[in-house]
Amino acid sequence: MIRTAILLAAGAGVRFWPYNVVRNKCAFPIANVPAIRRLSDDLAALGVTRQVVVVGAGEASIRAALRGAAAEIVFARQARPDGTAAAALLGAASIDDDLLVVAGDIVTDRANLAALRDRFERDRPLAAALVQPLGAESSLDWLIPFVDNGVLHGVEGHSRDGDRRFCGVYAFRPEALPFLRDNPALVRVGVGGMPPVDAEIVQSLQMMVDEGERVATVDAPGFHVDLDKPWHILEANARVIDAMAAALDGDRIDPTARVHDGADIRGRLILGPGAEIGNRAVVEGDLWLGAGAKALNGAIIQGRAVVGRETVLRDYCLIGAHSSLGARGIYGHGAEFSGVALDTVYCYHYCEIWGVVGMAVDFGAATVCGNLRFDDRATVWRINGRPEIPTTAANAAYFGDFCRTGVNAIIMPGRRLGAYSICGPGVILRDDLPDRAMVMVEQQVTTRPWGPERYGW
CATH class of the missing domain: 2.160.10.10 (Hexapeptide repeat proteins)
Known part of the structure; x- marks a missing residue:
């Protein structure tokens, strides 16, 4: 079973303004519990008790939020915000087991974490990703997976098409780490798109697909909110x-x-x-x-x-x-x-x-x-x-x-x-x-x- 998780909490969260000024957005409280603490405790309840937290901007707020957590926590500092793939690779530097990689700024049902872990442990793909139907949201705002019967066939950033989005929760076998290391720092986009120079995990998944590796996807069975912008706070609070x-x-x-x-x-x-x-x-x-x-x-x-x-x-x-x-x-x-x-x-x-x-x-x-x-x-x-x-x-x-x-x-x-x-x-x-x-x-x-x-x- 997966016992290790990497929590990503190094981003500056500029789209979250004004709540990123005095804290990292992962430490923002939802129903009076910091988002990353809620994640850490849910993972620990599922048996994922070894947790590496990658920190950067607002590190002090993340450390305070995790004080007294049930898990065994180690911190790794990302000197520059080079993207989620680079952060995950930094967190996995001394890990040679299966692992989860979880964005620290999500508010998600514990059942979602369990569903991804169970699918990964049962089917043993190289990697797996939690995805969610878009609903009223525009595909132009998210990283979009193209899925067929629970298998990933492609990725596109801020796509004009697609009916799902990535949720920021992934599972990897150790053999997947070179794909994080060799990420080109440009996510695939449609014609006319302009991606930032960032090493996104989803582009590493695209590389796996391109080379014939199997990447599984799991539709989130419970609620899931990405704390990307201020209005997401109210949505997440109501769901929790x-x-x-x-x-x-x-x-x-x-x-x-x-x-x-x-x-x-x-x-x-x-x-x-x-x-x-x-x-x-x-x-x-x-x-x-x-x-x-x-x-x-x-x-x-x-x-x-x-x-x-x-x-x-x-x-x-x-x-x-x-x-x-x-x-x-x-x-x-x-x-x-x-x-x-x-x-x-x-x-x-x-x-x-x-x-x-x-x-x-x-x-x-x-x-x-x-x-x-x-x-x-x-x-x-x-x-x-x-x-x-x-x-x-x-x-x-x-x-x-x-x-x-x-x-x-x-x-x-x-x-x-x-x-x-x-x-x-x-x-x-x-x-x-x-x-x-x-x-x-x-x-x-x-x-x-x-x-x-x-x-x-």
Whole structure:
């Protein structure tokens, strides 16, 4: 059986901005667990307990995310971002067994990892790859496999055709490593395509096919999301919370947790030590409430939600379904929040936020996200200068780490605020705000004499 995996976590993640500024995107939390930690633990549960993690940009965040993991972990540093094939080869330098290679920025069902491993161990091809139907996504955005009856016949980057995409999960026999070593650093593309100079694993698979080797493919039986761009965070978070709910078999309430008789509970409760649900709180779905977290005085949780330790929901705040809130946050009177928030987010009162919020963000009172356009269309984004229309959450707002807003700030659909930025009071933010920038409104004031004489006295 495969006992070794290489986790690839060296990329800069520039398409993930603004959440790649203070961390590697593989360390971004989904349902309050870093993506790469979730992968590592799932692999360990499948018996893949030897793990080599290839790091580069944001190495410290990856090491912190994996601290205390169940697997035996070794780190290998990729000095230059030369591509996934080069990273995999670096990780495999001292390995002479079958191995898995897994992109660290994916959120995938454990069943997908098991299905690929089982097919590889049963049929013994030179290599195997996990693939997934495209659905609503465009083939122009992904590395595309051409498959016939579970066997790979070709690869094309950003193809005009194809009905599947690679998922970033592969299995290799040791004899496959020379194909990684001899990768030409140019993935095959269609006429008119312009590939970057990058050694992609999928091109090594193409080389195997060209030389008559058998490469198996496995359609992912469970959910799978690639954390490539910011809107994928919301998609991955919802998929994971639904999977967590499907695995529940009842309430799990710590003996020190408290639930008030006046609370309205309509879902299953997973309450950590010292967690509390107070009077008039409304819980309309399954709720994971971390240690010391509280839902008090009429807080409303509209559906399944994950709330981190010591976070407080109170005074008739409204938390949307499939929301994930980090640790030590405050959501207070009249605040409405739906989406993903990391640790120490303050949404004290009279806010309306839908989207993704980084660490230690402070919302001024009455900050509002305009998430619906007058034409009811999705917002066109620019990712590295290229126009794209997200398949989900195009009109959500995306707040980078350590940013803040002033009172009455309005964030227009699909806008991003960079890390360490400030959107000042009364600003209507129509364009993305760069990192380390502050935008303010200059008010024109007119002062005139006025008094009772104006009324004829």
